[in-house]
Amino acid sequence: MEKYQKHFLNNFRNKLEEWEAKPEVPHVEVYRFVHSLAGSASTLGLNQIGDVARKLMDSMDEKDDRLLTIPELRTMLFDIIEAYYRLEEGTVTDFKGKQGRDGEEPVILIVDDDTSFLMYMKEELENIGWYVVPIANPEKAVMSYYDVRPDCAIIDIYMKETNGFEVLDFFKQKLKQQFFPTVMVSVDDQKETRMKCYELGADDFIPKPFDLDEFIVRVKRQIDRKRQIEELVLIDELTHVYNRKYLAQGYDQVKSIWNRRKEPSSIAVLDIDHFKKVNDRFGHLAGDNVLAEFGAFLKKNVRVQDTVIRYGGEEFVIIFPNTPVKDAYACLDRCRQDFSSLVFEDAGSCTFSAGITEFTDPSKPIDEWLRLADQALYEAKENGRNRVEIDSKSTDIQHNKTIKVAIVDDDPIIRTVMRDIVSKLPAEKNVKYDIKSFKDGAAFLEAEWHSESPCLVILDGVMPKMDGLEVLERLRKREDSDRYKVLMLTSRSSEKDISRSLQLGADDYMTKPFKLLELEARLGQILKRMR
Known part of the structure; x- marks a missing residue:
């Protein structure tokens, strides 16, 4: 029976390949094919496919003489294709980590040119719900910091291209204004090596090989320590958002985005309207409660990557990285409406006003942008309060961001499933996903389609004509390689390919077949970093 099932499934793939090569397919031809699926699949024990095919067949008109475009065909057959894929993914163990980043799980950056170690650690740490960014090239580690904002870095000391001491020193020199825990690992457990790690600012040293349970406890301790220090030094005690000391760090993120991708970011200054009257009428305890609730409200209603700061008194600042001013306005105006409908038990209802500007030259000091946003806030108050105003210099700026998503895979099943998942992922207003299959x-490298916009490449490792590793290598040799985020797809047995993809600079990898929810989560994580 298994031999005939494989033959049946191969015929299904071949038929999809045949149709994709045509501009249009007769509806009657599709009907006959679905009719055949409905009968044969169940006979061969493939009941999921048979049931879906029978349901589709019953909804089709046998005499329909239309010609179907390829997108129409994909839509019509998607339930069958998904049922087919779920047969393949059924052999995969469940993904134990969280399905997507919610802003709470730790993000771990691991820098090591031993790709076997990277693969092992990625699997083990993601099984406990952490999000792991594996880096085999130390030079890429610094750039990745600004992309993923990790909670801890694990750095091997001895690597071929450079040594971990250089990476550690760079982090400590560049990130002086914040606490960023670093854990050094090495087979060299000599006293001199450990002392050098601590002299350069490492927060812990763990000799290889180590017990994984103890390693997790020690890294978790560093993550908890980071959060405690942030709460003591950078977190406002009353509102539990960042205090004004964090402004420089938030601005560094904006400058990094601008320097690498020339993408706009925005900043807003907010002020609770008539706050003095709240204190005078209801007392300072009630006023403090309003401030605390306002901070919690803002954190809940902006994105994970947005930074909320209490600037002083009833004034707050929000930094919106990768966000044109129009999108920041839409977010804040929605917040304004929602906040005004809240009723505080001891202070009634409150409103806020806000001014926004867009960073157009991050070489200027942060104070310049605060001044422009503050002027817009003043206009909001002059115009009646409970409103959001955009700085006049930013009003005419228009941005519509397109992120290209290239699906490069010789399997029509994977191409269809990928396209459907990406098309359904949420995106901010004025962000559009342009999806194309190869x-x-x-064919992908020859296309001009991806030559300008940021591009996520979902890349199969094994393909005819040119394999995925060669494509990845060519992408990383381009001067604009930073525009490309690459998710490699490999088979579970091809550890050598995974190792090589990490060495060449893949941003993440997944092994086939994979759970659809895990795939959706990984795509969402990467696209979030690109928006």
Whole structure:
């Protein structure tokens, strides 16, 4: 029976390949094919496919003489294709980590040119719900910091291209204004090596090989310590958002985005309207409660990557990285409406006003942008309060960001499933996903379609004509390689390919077949970093 099932499934793939090569397919041809699926699949024990095919067949008109475009065909057959894929993914163990980043789980950056170690640690740490960014090239580690904002870095000391001491020293020199825990690992457990780690600012040293349970406890301790220090030094005690000391760090993120991708960010200054009257009428305890609730409200209603800061008194600042001013306005105006409908038990209802500006030259000091946003806030108050105003210099700026998503895979099933998942992922207003499929790596590299916008490449490792590793290598040799985020797809047995993809600079990898929810989570994580 298994032999005939495989033959049946191969025929299904071949038929999809045949249709994709045509501009249009007769509806009657599709009907006959679905009719055949409905009968054969269940006979061969493939009941999921048979049931879906029978349901689709019953909804089709046998005499329909239309010609179907390829997008129409994909939509019509998607339930069957998904049922087919779920047969393949059924052999995969459940993904134990969280399905997507919610802003609470630790993000761990691991820098080591031993790709076997990277693969092992990624699997083990993601099984406990952590989000792991594996880096085999130390030079990429610094750039990745600004992309993913990790909670802790694990750095091997001895690597071929450079040594971990250089990476550690760079982090400590560049990130002086914040606490960023670093854990050094090495087979060299000599006293001199350990002392040098601590002299350069490492927070812990763990000799290889180590017990994984103890390693997790020690890294978790560093993450908890980071959060405690942030709460003591950078977190406002009353509102539990960042205090004004964090402004420089938030601005560093904006400058990094601008320097690498020339993408806009925005900053807003907010002020609770008539706050003095709240204190005078209801007392300072009631006023403090309003401030605390306002801070919690803002954190809940902006994105994970947005930074909320209590600037002083009843004034707050929000930094919106990767966000044009129009999008920041839409977010804040929605917050304004929602906040005004809240009723405080001891202070009634309150409103706020806000002014926004867009960073157009991050070489200028942060005070310049605060001044422009503050002027817009003044206009909001002059115009009646409970409103959001955009700085006049930013009003005419228009941005519509497109993120290209290239699906490079010779398997029509994977291409269809990927396209559907990406098309349904949430995106901010004025962000559009332009999705295109390629049957081989050569066709992708030759296309002009991805030559300008940021591009996520979902890349199969094994393809005819040119394999995924060669495509990845060519992408990383481009001068604009930073525009490309690459998710490699490999088979579970091809550890050598995973190792090579990490060495070449893949941003993440997944092994086939994979759970659809895990796939959706990984795609969402990468696209979030690109928006």
